[in-house]
Structure formats: structure tokens, C-alpha cells
Amino acid sequence: MSGHTVPTEVLIVGGGSVGLMLAVLLRHHGVKPLVVEEKPALSPHPRATGIGSRSVEILREVGLEQAVNEAAVDLRAGKIKGRTLAEADFTESAEWKAKSAVELSYTPARIRGTCAQNRLDRVLITRAGDVEFGVALDSFAQDPGGVTATLSDGRVVRARYLVAADGVRSRVRQILGIGVTGPGVMGQETTSVLFHADPRPREPFAMCNIEHPDATGLLVTVDGEREWVFLTRLDAEPTPDLLRTALGDPSIEVEIRSVLRFRGRGQVADRLCVGRVFLVGDAAHAIPPLGAFGLNTGIADAHNLAWKLAHVLRGAAGPELLETYHTERHPVALMTMEQARLRFGDPSLHWGKDMAAARKAAGAINAPVVHMGYRYGGAELPSTEDVALDLDGSPGSRLPHMWVADGVSTLDLVGSQWCVLTADPGVDADVPVHLVADWPYGTVLVRPDGFVSRPYG
Numbered sequence: 001m002s003g004h005t006v007p008t009e010v011l012i013v014g015g016g017s018v019g020l021m022l023a024v025l026l027r028h029h030g031v032k033p034l035v036v037e038e039k040p041a042l043s044p045h046p047r048a049t050g051i052g053s054r055s056v057e058i059l060r061e062v063g064l065e066q067a068v069n070e071a072a073v074d075l076r077a078g079k080i081k082g083r084t085l086a087e088a089d090f091t092e093s094a095e096w097k098a099k100s101a102v103e104l105s106y107t108p109a110r111i112r113g114t115c116a117q118n119r120l121d122r123v124l125i126t127r128a129g130d131v132e133f134g135v136a137l138d139s140f141a142q143d144p145g146g147v148t149a150t151l152s153d154g155r156v157v158r159a160r161y162l163v164a165a166d167g168v169r170s171r172v173r174q175i176l177g178i179g180v181t182g183p184g185v186m187g188q189e190t191t192s193v194l195f196h197a198d199p200r201p202r203e204p205f206a207m208c209n210i211e212h213p214d215a216t217g218l219l220v221t222v223d224g225e226r227e228w229v230f231l232t233r234l235d236a237e238p239t240p241d242l243l244r245t246a247l248g249d250p251s252i253e254v255e256i257r258s259v260l261r262f263r264g265r266g267q268v269a270d271r272l273c274v275g276r277v278f279l280v281g282d283a284a285h286a287i288p289p290l291g292a293f294g295l296n297t298g299i300a301d302a303h304n305l306a307w308k309l310a311h312v313l314r315g316a317a318g319p320e321l322l323e324t325y326h327t328e329r330h331p332v333a334l335m336t337m338e339q340a341r342l343r344f345g346d347p348s349l350h351w352g353k354d355m356a357a358a359r360k361a362a363g364a365i366n367a368p369v370v371h372m373g374y375r376y377g378g379a380e381l382p383s384t385e386d387v388a389l390d391l392d393g394s395p396g397s398r399l400p401h402m403w404v405a406d407g408v409s410t411l412d413l414v415g416s417q418w419c420v421l422t423a424d425p426g427v428d429a430d431v432p433v434h435l436v437a438d439w440p441y442g443t444v445l446v447r448p449d450g451f452v453s454r455p456y457g
Contacts, residue, residue, distance in 0.1 A: 004155050008034040009313055011149055011159035013137045013172055016043070017117055018281030018298035019165030020124035020131070021058075025302055027129050028062045028416060029310035029448075034159075035128060036151060038136035038166075042125065045194050045258045046116035046222050046229055049206070050292025054372035054398070055299045056109035057450070061416060067123045068115055073224035074204060075113035079351060081209035084248025085199055085219060088208050106388040107372070107401055108409035114206050116222045116229075117295060137171060142276050161309060163278045165298075168265060170283035176274050182267035182337055186288055186344055193230045193238045194222070194258040199247045215245040264288040266341050268333045272326040278305060285333040288340040291350050291367055297336050301329055307416065307448040328376040339370050356385050372398055376451060393441030399450050404436055416448050420456050429456065 010026060012019045015037025026033045051059075051068070059065045082088030125131060140149035140162060147162040164172030208219040210230075217232030230246055232238070240254040247254075265286040272279050281298030305325050311317040342364045343350040349364045359366060365373075365384045373381060373390035375397045383389040391400045399421070402410045410421060418431040422443035427433055431445075445456040 006034065006155055006157045007159075008032075008157060009160045010034070010309060011036070011147065011157050011162045012165055013149075013162065014165030014167060014281070014283070015039070015125075015128075015131050015133065016165060016167070016281070017048075017121055017124065017295060018302055019163075020121060020128045021299050022163060022165060022280060022302035022306060023128035023131070024062055024064070024124055025058075025306035026310065027127065029307055031306075031310050031313055032129055033163075034157065035131040036135040036137065037131065037133050038152070040134045042118065042121045042133075044118055045192065045260055046118045046220070047192075047260075048117045048289075048292065048295040049114050049220055049222070050296070051111055051115050051120065052292060052296040052371040053104065053107045053109040053111075053368070055296045056111050057107060057372075057411060058299055058303050060109060060412075061414075061450070062127070064123060064127065065109070067126075068120060069110065069112045071119040071123050072112045072115035073221055075206050075221070075224070078206050079209070080205050080207075081211060082248075083212050084210060084215075084246060085201060085208055086248025088201070088205075090202055090205075105401075106368075106391050108403070108411060113204070113224075114221060119223070137166070140172070140175065140277075147276050160313060161276045161278065163280055163305070164283040165281050165302075166283050168267075168282040168286045170279065172277065173269055173279055173283055176271075176277060178274065178279070179270045180267040181270055181334070182265075182286075183341060184265060184267060186264040186266055186341070188233050189261055189263050191232055191234045191238060192260040192262065193232070193243065193256060194260075195228055195230065195240075195243055196226045196255040196257060197228060197243065197247060197252055198226055199228075199249060199252060210246045212245055212248075215242050217246065219246060264290075264344060266337050266344075268330070268337055272301075272330055272333075273322065278322075278325060280305060284329070285337060287337050288344040290343040290347060291340050291370065293336045293340050293370060296371055297333060300332070303449055304329055311448075331378065332374050332376075335365075335374065336370055339365055360384070393444055393452055395452050395454050397452055399444075399446050399452055400441055402436065402439070410434075410436060410439075411450050414446055414448065414450050418448060418453075419446050420444065421446060422456070427457065 010033035012033050012035040015035045023033050023035050080088045136152040138150045147159045149157045204224050220229040243254045266288050268285045272284050280301040287294035308321050368387040373387040377396035381390050413434040420429045420433045423439040443456045445453040447453050
């Protein structure tokens with residue numbers, strides 16, 4: 001195919017979860033990107049299992065909330081522990097179930113249990129459009145009019161913009177010469193074993209700390225029936241006998257499907273955009289794996305960038321709008337990395353009960369605030385513990401959620417476009433105006449991504 005030039009508005013390098021999410025969001029805004037992924041297919045290996053409420057809100061915006069819920073696994077227990085799974089203590093499961101069933105006042109998002117990243121990817125790819133596997137980026141160069149990229153199959157792509165979603169060792173970031181800030185590699189190497197077995201636990205659970213001296217690690221639910229991940233530290237190759245020990249059943253049939261090795265890493269790129277090239281997800285930031293912050297931060301990157309690219313491509317805004325991607329997302333990435341780093345050093349800050357005082361002493365922020373309580377613009381948060389207090393209609397914060405009709409949230413009213421929310425029937429504007437009875441936050445102009453821009457009028 002050498003010499004063949006392919007035109008596209010946006011070239012996305014990397015077809016993992018964040019690259020696919022960006023493609024879905026761009027198509028939602030009327031832009032048809034091209035996604036290239038060097039791997040031959042979607043990864044079968046779950047890399048993360050925690051999809052946060054803010055990510056579910058974004059999936060809701062593009063009409064995929066129900067599909068992801070159908071891909072999710074219903075749970076009746078959260079994090080349990082035991083010498084083996086067969087000996088696990090489920091006594092706290094009733095308390096966890098009651099807590100998880102409580103409707104969160106600050107979000108319309110609902111997810112049934114847990115949805116592993118590989119299952120999420122299978123949903124996203126149905127709406128991502130043109131995704132080409134087995135194709136890598138060889139090189140690129142940008143000029144005032146666009147980006148010219150050469151692919152591993154010899155094709156040349158001419159794109160208006162290029163977005164790197166190509167992971168923690170991003171080739172795009174390296175070509176741009178962008179440095180990183182952060183502690184770097186953290187902790188010992190972890191082995192992640194994806195395997196099939198049918199242990200039939202007493203009730204569905206999210207994860208189980210296995211404390212057996214010969215098989216110490218974390219057992220994670222993938223599909224709730226046969227598919228599991230065991231995270232452990234090994235010097236040798238994992239074996240079925242290791243997994244049988246962890247499960248507490250020496251006779252159970254075990255099939256190892258995939259093995260990955262990784263080490264935690266904390267780093268944030270010093271720039272998230274250079275000219276017409278942008279970094280998202282792990283290419284922009286590597287978040288230590290405690291708190292479910294990495295994947296969710298990447299999805300929020302894609303959400304912030306997609307509407308801005310669409311506005312500039314359609315002539316609704318000037319290119320200076322794209323500079324706000326770095327100024328808004330970079331501080332969030334630094335904050336999130338630091339919060340994960342604190343938890344990496346002391347997991348009780350995340351998993352412990354009644355830890356508000358300990359978090360305050362350590363400089364840690366409650367997880368829901370990390371996920372969606374941050375503000376663009378650097379304003380100080382009213383609370384580092386109660387995310388509902390942070391979502392108060394202030395500029396730079398995510399629009400407050402209120403139910404306005406059966407199953408309809410104020411977030412749904414935004415409709416991925418500029419709009420005004422108000423309780424004042426006399427307000428007139430050149431964007432859609434949504435009149436909300438008993439709306440206590442004044443008249444506010446809201447961005448297409450659901451963040452408050454400023455008071456209106």
C-alpha cells in the first residue's frame with residue numbers, strides 16, 4: 001500500500017479503551033476519526049475493573065450506559081479476604097451490598113456491579129467506527145495545516161489532528177520529545193494471570209485478598225462465573241497448581257489464558273498537546289493502580305478533548321480552544337497521580353472505614369472527589385470528602401445533578417451542546433435554555449461536556 005494517502009480529520013494512535021472512547025465521542029459530535037492499533041485484536045486481558053460514576057455519566061451521554069450495564073457483573077460482595085477463596089470471610093458483604101445499593105444523590109449514573117476493561121472495550125468498539133488492528137505508527141510530522149503520518153503498512157495518513165492513545169511508553173510522546181514528571185516506577189513487579197475456572201463462590205464478589213503463604217495475591221472477578229484474574233508477585237511462571245491453592249480446591253480444573261507482568265508507575269507528561277498533536281490516557285499520565293483512577297482519568301481526557309476538536313473542526317471555535325485541553329487536564333492528572341501515589345503507600349486511605357481524619361492528615365482526597373469533584377480553573381474545593389458539596393454550580397465544576405422528570409437528569413438536558421440552566425422563565429439566550437423548577441444554582445452557562453462555564457447574564 002506504499003504511497004497511498006488516506007485523509008481523515010482525526011487520527012487516533014492506539015485502540016485501547018481510551019482511544020476507543022475518544023472515537024465514540026468524536027463520532028457522537030459528528031467527526032469520523034481513524035483509529036490504528038498495533039496489536040492484532042482487542043486485548044483479552046482485563047487491565048482494570050472499576051468504572052467510576054463519572055465515566056458512566058459519559059457513557060450515558062453517548063447512549064451506552066445500558067450496554068455497559070449489560071456487560072457488567074452483578075455483585076453481592078465487594079472486597080473480601082481469606083486464606084483461600086474457599087475460606088473467605090463474607091461477613092461484611094451485607095454491609096457492602098446495602099452501601100452499594102444506596103442511590104447517590106450527586107449522579108444519575110448506575111452501573112450493575114463491575115465491568116472489566118476487556119468487556120468495556122467490546123462495547124465501545126461497536127460504536128468506534130474505523131478501527132484498524134495490526135497497524136502501527138512509524139512516524140509523523142506536523143505543519144500549520146495538519147499532520148502527515150506514515151503507518152507500518154506503508155500508507156500515509158493526512159489528518160487535521162493526531163491524538164496519541166498509545167500507552168505509557170507512547171511513541172508519539174517520545175517523538176515529540178515531551179518529558180514526564182513523577183516518581184516513575186513504583187513497587188515490585190506484579191504478575192497478572194487471566195484464567196478460567198469454576199470455583200462457585202458462596203456469592204458474587206468484586207475481589208478477594210488471598211492470604212495463603214504459597215499463593216498470596218488478589219483474586220479479581222471478571223465475568224462472575226468462569227473468568228478471573230489473579231494478581232501476585234512471582235519469580236517463576238504461574239501454574240494451575242498456584243491458582244488451585246489460591247482457590248482452595250486442589251481438584252478444580254484451571255486453564256491459564258493470558259499472563260501479563262507490570263510495575264506500578266506514576267508519571268504525567270509535561271505537555272498534553274504540541275501543535276496539532278494531543279496525548280490522552282496512559283500516554284498522558286500513568287496512574288499507580290490503586291483507586292481505579294487510571295482508566296477513568298483517561299476517559300475524562302477523551303471527553304474533554306472530543307467536543308473541543310469537533311468545535312474547531314466545524315468552525316464553531318478557533319484553535320485556541322484546543323489549548324485549554326492542556327490547561328484543564330494537566331492539573332487534574334497531577335492531582336490524580338498524587339492521590340493514587342498516597343494510596344499506593346497506604347491502601348487503608350482508600351479501603352479503610354472512617355478514614356476521613358487519616359486522609360486529611362495525609363493530604364488524601366476521598367475517591368469520589370478525585371473522580372468527579374475536581375474543578376477546571378484551579379479554584380479551591382469546598383470539601384475533600386463530600387463530592388456533593390463540590391458540585392455546587394461554580395464555574396469549572398461538573399453541572400449539579402437533579403432529577404427533572406422520570407429518569408431524566410439535568411445532565412441529560414445538556415445534550416452535548418452549549419446550553420443554559422435556570423429557574424428564571426424570563427431568561428433568553430442564543431443557546432438552548434432549560435427551565436428547571438427549584439433549581440438553586442442561579443442561571444448558568446454549561447459547556448457541551450457538562451461543566452459549568454460561568455454564570456449567565
